Amino acid sequence: MATKAAHLDGDEPADGSDRYRPGYELVAERLLQYIAEQNLRAGDRLPTEQGLADILGTTRNVTREAVKVLAALGRLSVRRGAGIFVASGAAAIGDDELAHYQPTDMEHVLMLLDYRRLIESETARRAATIATPVEVRTIRDAASGSLEVGTADNAEGFAAADEQFHGAVALAAHNVFLQSAVGMVRRYAAQSDVLLFHGSAPGSLAQAGRQHVEIADAIADGDVERATELMTAHVETTQHQFERRIRDRLFNLTGRS
Incomplete structure (x- = not known):
């Protein structure tokens, strides 16, 4: 996992233009892939920000921004003092068959x-x-x-x-x-x-x-x-x-x- 994401702190071009994708978007993408690879379901707990950073081969700051993006999209739930979870309840994206949409x-x-x-x-x-x-x-x-x-x-x-x-x-x-x-x-x-x-x-x-x-x-x-x-x-x-x-x-x- 870390090898595939070795350059996630930087930006990558999104298309043929001069616009770039921020590193946190790339980390968010890899985090969703990690959730699917681990077959995590709604309510499952994820590693800490530092643990995810180590798994994805990036920094804690970039990981934190990626988690914020996915939480805003309803894919993750961050509970103060409890940790990071795959979204469940009203925040969940949908049925189990759709939970790993990439x-x-x-x-x-x-x-x-x-x-x-x-x-x-x-x-x-x-x-x-x-x-x-x-x-x-x-x-x-x-x-x-x-x-x-x-x-x-x-x-x-x-x-x-x-x-x-x-x-x-x-x-x-x-x-x-x-x-x-x-x-x-x-x-x-x-x-x-x-x-x-x-x-x-x-x-x-x-x-x-x-x-x-x-x-x-x-x-x-x-x-x-x-x-x-x-x-x-x-x-x-x-x-x-x-x-x-x-x-x-x-x-x-x-x-x-």
Whole structure:
């Protein structure tokens, strides 16, 4: 383990640009891998910060920052005076089958996007069929807002507008289980955004905003087939962007090694 993480105190390039990933993000990535390798489950206790630093081959300070990030993402629970634990209860990420989701693993990310395609294409189909006028207006407002902040390249504003848009479509599907599934998928995707892309979007915000507007128009028109196709294409665009960014990252890391 320590050999694989020998350079985790430094930064590594995330893609073909000059942007770098902080060392604590790389340590967070390796810590999730360690949890999976050890088959740790919700409620299991982890070694101390120093113990984890020794295992991962990094410093205690960097390890502490990695633990803070994973705690904020709901993957770890830090209890003062008790230690560091795999998150359980309300903080847990999901079922045991999903507890070892790796946000930076291509296979895991693609499975997540495949699931998202199935779920969100159905929410769009249902919204185009049964959305109320008030729900349609909410969807359109959220889509327009996402295009506005996306065109301005406002990543933080877009993240909020994007959540509002997809949440509004899910709500208009009138199925609490679909709504819950969309929320769960977004929580998993947020982990990849933080640990793989340093919190940035994997592709063009303006393009995503334009796709939102097109989907909203199809829902407003009651065009079920088009709404479904556009939402499917929207998720597929995200998948292509993720694949490109991950390939770029792996290429750069391989080149450096």
